[in-house]
Amino acid sequence: MPTLILVVLSGILAALFATQNTDPVSIIVASYTLNDIPMYLIVLGSLLLGLLLSSIISLVNSISSSFTLHGKDAKIKETKKTLVELTKQIHQLELENARLKEHTTFTDEKSL
Template sequence: ARFLSLKKDASKNIKRRSKKAFFIKKLRAQVVLNYHVTRKLYQTSVSSLLPVSYLVLIELSQPQAKLVFNMIGFVFGLLVALIFSYFALQNSEPVDLRFGQYIAPNIPVYIIAIISMVTGVILSLIFSLTESLSAAMTIFGKDRKIKVAENNLATLENKMHNLEMENARLKETRHYFARQSLFDKPNVFQRIRNRLSV
């Protein structure tokens, strides 16, 4: 008996130690991953920040991730503004813009580039909004179908419950009539007495 208790104590200690070791390994791995993610963030250029930002989102809490994304957006916007200002300084000569018969004279090239970029952003925004609207309508239709199916399920469950209650009531009345007929039925001696008395 003492050997068995020592064996149980040893197995409990081993389990406790293995749980602690697992927790420590997991904690170390998380710290190392945080270090590598942060290091990679500092080493990468702005063009490759988007894939790293997803890693940051996994490891950071939501407010920290939001702050990192805001900083990345600010840096990206600043770089785009610097690139456009450099482009505007290099391409400031006026150009005539023609729309069929209409001519818009003396428009700088950088304004044309900015207008075309803004037009592209607006068009892509419109297309993404239509896609998200169609997806929302599809989801709304499926939600509606789910609600109708849930309502049908609830009514069917209610009907099933009512039928079970009716079935139980009918069984009770059948047992009642079976007992009545059992007690109303004359036994063998009563039948013999009835035949003799007639």
């Protein structure tokens, strides 16, 4: 609902601006001349072009952030895999250590 109100108010302001700025102007872009264009079209066109360019820049930034997050997710997944492997290795070493202690204790008792 707030978006609808904002759009309606923006439309009313644009219509008011357009009715007050109907003077024709000429625009020269490079070697091209555009004659008798209403001033409100130039101003509103510039506004829309700016919004379009900022949207494109924002989209590029979002895509870049998405790739960065994907890279970090892959790194986290790789780190978790390494953690699981190291945990298994620690468990195996603990079992081997316990077997060696048992073997050493058994050998010490035999020698007594």
